[in-house]
Amino acid sequence: MFAVEVRDHMMIAHSFRGAVFGPAQALHGATFVVDVAFIAQTLDQNGIVVDIGRAYEVLKSVLQPLNYRNLDDEPSQRRRLRFVIESWQSR
DSSP states (O other): OEEEEEEEEEEEEEOOOSGGGGGGGSOEEEEEEEEEEEEESSOOTTSOSSOHHHHHHHHHHHHTTTTTEEGGGOHHHHHHHHHHHHHHHTO
8 A cells, every 4th residue: 555645734713602612712723734645555657646746736725715714704614624623533
C-alpha cells in the first residue's frame, strides 16, 4: 500500500450556545489542522499515488469556503463543519 499525505489549516470564528460552555459562549477563534491521505494499492504508470502539488491544491480548495469565516453568520457552513468533526470523532 502507498500513501501521500498533505496538510493545511483553516481559521474560523464561532460561539457556542448554552451556559455549559461558559466563556466560549462569546465569539472566539479556532484553528483546525487538516491532514488528508491519498491511499492506493499500486502506483500509477509514473510511479506515484497522486501529484502532491495537485493534492494540496484540492485540499486548499475544499477548506477555502470555511477559512476566515464567522460560522455564526453562516449556518450552512457551521453545519458542514460540525458534520466533518462528528464524522472524524466517530472513527
